[in-house]
Amino acid sequence: MTLHETRQIERAVLVQVIHDRMDADEAADSLLELGRLAQTAGMTVAGQLTQNRDKPHGGTLVGSGKLEELQAQVAELGVDTIVVDNELNAIQAHNLGKMLQVRVMDRTEIILEIFARRARSAEAQVQVELARLQFLLRRIPVTESQQRFTGRANVRGPGESHLQLRNEPLRRRIAELKKRLAAIQDRQTARNPADRDWPVVSLVGYTNAGKSTLLNTLAGADAYVDDKLFATLDTKTRKVWLAPAREVLLTDTVGFIRHLPHDLIACFKSTLDIAVQADLLLIVVDAAYPCVDDHIAVCHSTLKEIGASQIPHLLVLNKCDQGAVDPGTLQISARYPQGIPVSARTGFGLDGLKRAMIAHLQQSCSLWRLPPATSRR
Ligand SMILES: Nc1nc2c(ncn2[C@@H]2O[C@H](COP(=O)(O)OP(=O)(O)OP(=O)(O)O)[C@@H](O)[C@H]2O)c(=O)[nH]1
Ligand SMILES: [Mg+2]
Structure with a gap:
């Protein structure tokens, strides 16, 4: 295979x-x-x-x-x-x-x-190749185990050592890619020192929920938007001005999906770490989608898996294009009273979202407790 x-x-x-x-x-x-x-x-x-x-x-x-x-x-x-x-x-x-x-x-x-088709940056390409090879490694032993079933190689030891020999090139390539990935990530850490002047807010959520569109609308950015699954594989960060002396770094990241392969989660760990290190998460969901409740559940379980379940978050109910009077918007708002209905496309609700972000960060983020530095603006 x-x-x-x-x-x-x-x-x-x-x-x-x-x-x-x-x-x-x-x-x-x-x-x-x-x-x-x-x-x-x-x-x-x-x-x-x-x-x-x-x-x-x-x-x-x-x-x-x-x-x-x-x-x-x-x-x-x-x-x-x-x-x-x-x-x-x-x-x-x-x-x-x-x-x-x-x-x-x-x-x-x-x-x-x-x-694999979507990966553009060197980091994403290495991450995907690594995940594919690890997947392949799990799939390969079938012929060997079947040989054991048919009695051709029913002695455990020799079968396994043969397998190890056959898989050796794959393992070597995996080790090589891991080294290359570590080098790319070291270079990035050197470029982006941990000391930062602004709180970091990460957009996370189900694929196709509108995270990149929201980044574009809030930051006037040009992140790639497409009505396809997994349009974004690389993180993009932009500065967003919420109010005077209230800037944040807003980061877009790879979308979640049910049964997101564990190999991929492991290989995209550094990309997803953006979420783990954020001061606030915006969990973006497509509120117009019939199974939005499942999507919200998948978001929470994926955040738990990547170790980001303790980060404060706001639930952003996106695609509420018809505004506050739309029956769909009213229904979902009743089910998720803490959710903030917005439309990244029309701009509906974004002022409310900014106010909620400010209120949250003012309480939780030490960067904003410092006297506002006018030179930062
Ligand atoms: N009607 C409507 N469509 C939206 C809205 N926001 C985004 N979309 C559309 O939803 C689709 C997906 O948008 P993206 O911003 O690429 O979604 P994403 O969450 O970044 O998706 P991935 O990168 O695949 O995880 C695109 O066709 C957008 O035009 C919105 O507020 N209303
Ligand atoms: Mg995107």
Whole structure:
């Protein structure tokens, strides 16, 4: 199993096993999101297949009847790829590829591919390559373990040492990339000393929520905005003037998604550290999205995973374009009374957001307790 680049428009079928620990609405939304991920990776979604099972089949993900159905769909629709919403283990990926004779990707792999296409800075490129190689390393042992099943290499020791030998070039490349990443990050730390004059506010939140648009509107910046998942992979920081002597550094960062691969979180740790070191987080969500509650939950769990759950935060309910009287805005505001409805696109609510930021930072950030230095402005 290798990771390929998508060179032409691939036709894909989406596959999902809804097991007993999954909520039906969340499963449906997850499948929709998988379709968007596939499109973002340059594919056309030709069909989909779901199966309800207590748990995914250990060898082929779906049961034998569904597998036949899937084989028929693949042939009928002329697809090149199946994209699986569930995380595949090495054996499932290997078996599905062999039985269907098409490329098999899971959610993790498609997110990795999108990141690889989007990475622009040297740092992001190294981070993504590192994450992809670590993913690959986990997927490789399948043939070896299957050889053990068939009795060709059933002695543990020799099989493992053979594996180690075969994976050695991969491991060497991973070590090399880790060194390169550390060097890039050292250079950045030297350029951006920890001593700062202004509080740091980080925009975090679900991908496509409007973080970059908000940075652009608040700071008059030109961050890349796109109606695609993972438009931003590099951090961008701009100074924003909230009120006299009340400037902040506002930082945009990579978006979150449900089941964000752990390899990616680990490799993007330094990028996400911006959030961990911030004085205040703006958790931005797309308030017009039907499953916004799930998105808010994913934001909180991801912040916990990166060690940023203790940082003070404001919940920013973005895309409230119709303003304070819109029924949707009223409904979500009732559910999240602490949330601040805004529209990064029209500017609605941004004065209120600035006031809330000032109120929070005045209390919590020591930089602002100093007498305002007029020379800073
Ligand atoms: N209607 C409406 N659309 C918005 C608003 N803010 C952003 N958008 C749109 O939402 C899409 C995503 O915006 P981005 O700013 O790229 O979102 P992001 O959170 O930075 O996304 P990632 O970088 O992928 O994590 C774009 O098509 C924006 O034009 C808003 O207030 N109202
Ligand atoms: Mg962005």
